[in-house]
Amino acid sequence: MPQAIDFPGLDGFLGTRASLMLDVVFVSMFAVNAVMVWSLYQLRSRGRFSLHKWTQLALATVLLVAVTAFEIDMRVYGWEARAAGELEGSAGLLVWKALYVHLVFAISSAFLWPFVIYRALRQFPAPPAPGQHSRSHIFWARLAALDMLLTSITGWVFYVLAFV
Ligand code: HEM
Numbered sequence: 001m002p003q004a005i006d007f008p009g010l011d012g013f014l015g016t017r018a019s020l021m022l023d024v025v026f027v028s029m030f031a032v033n034a035v036m037v038w039s040l041y042q043l044r045s046r047g048r049f050s051l052h053k054w055t056q057l058a059l060a061t062v063l064l065v066a067v068t069a070f071e072i073d074m075r076v077y078g079w080e081a082r083a084a085g086e087l088e089g090s091a092g093l094l095v096w097k098a099l100y101v102h103l104v105f106a107i108s109s110a111f112l113w114p115f116v117i118y119r120a121l122r123q124f125p126a127p128p129a130p131g132q133h134s135r136s137h138i139f140w141a142r143l144a145a146l147d148m149l150l151t152s153i154t155g156w157v158f159y160v161l162a163f164v
Contacts, residue, residue, distance in 0.1 A: 009077035017082045018163040021073035026159050028066055029152040035059055036145055049128040053120070060113055067110075083162045095162045102154035109151050112144040 012023030039055040042048040083091040091099075116137070123133035 007082050009073060016159075016163045017084055018159060019073055019077065019079070019082060021070045022079065022159065022163065025066055025070050026156065028062070029155060032059060032063065033149055033152055036148065040145070049124075049130075053124075053128045056117065056120075060117055063113070079162065084164065091162055095158070098154065098158040098161050102151065102158045105147055105151040105154055109144065109147045112140070112147050116141050116144045 007017070007019070010020040012018045012020045014023045014026065016023075018026070035055060036059060039052050039059070042055070043052040080091050083095060085091045085095070119133070120128070120137055120141070124131060124137070
């Protein structure tokens with residue numbers, strides 16, 4: 001276990017080399033996906049469209065705040081100094097590859113989520129109910145949900161490779 005004092009920024013709580021914000025996001029993504037599955041269950045098997053709407057809006061808000069705090073942490077302190085590479089404070093090629101795969105999903109999600117939400121808010125009635133926008137929403141929203149799941153999985157892989 002390295003000395004916490006060696007690293008820039010605040011240390012996390014998971015006992016790895018990661019920073020506090022990396023740990024917060026690592027754990028939060030379990031909650032985000034669990035809540036999303038719950039939101040879709042409420043929608044599909046109980047027809048609770050309003051609950052789905054507000055849950056998705058709450059999730060998007062939490063994600064926006066968490067990702068902004070996370071981005072600031074990464075810009076200010078970076079992550080590579082904490083990485084468990086062959087050389088102290090370095091990251092191997094595999095870690096960089098894992099990061100780029102993760103970024104493909106993370107960046108596409110950052111565009112897809114606002115796009116899905118904006119269109120849903122404009123085109124579904126209030127309170128929300130199935131209608132003309134359904135076909136398009138089901139296609140894009142499923143893609144957005146899958147994108148978020150893949151963002152999480154690839155993020156967890158990157159975290160384990162880089163910091164554990
Ligand atoms: C990024 C945010 C959102 C995601 C990921 C999402 C996800 C989904 C998914 C995957 C479905 C299809 C479920 C199935 O497979 O049958 C769905 C359906 C639906 N969503 Fe969303 N949703 C989001 C935001 C919203 C918002 C903001 C509203 C309301 C303004 C909304 C209203 C609806 C409605 C009414 C349906 C039912 C469509 C139908 O079955 O005809 N969604 N959503």
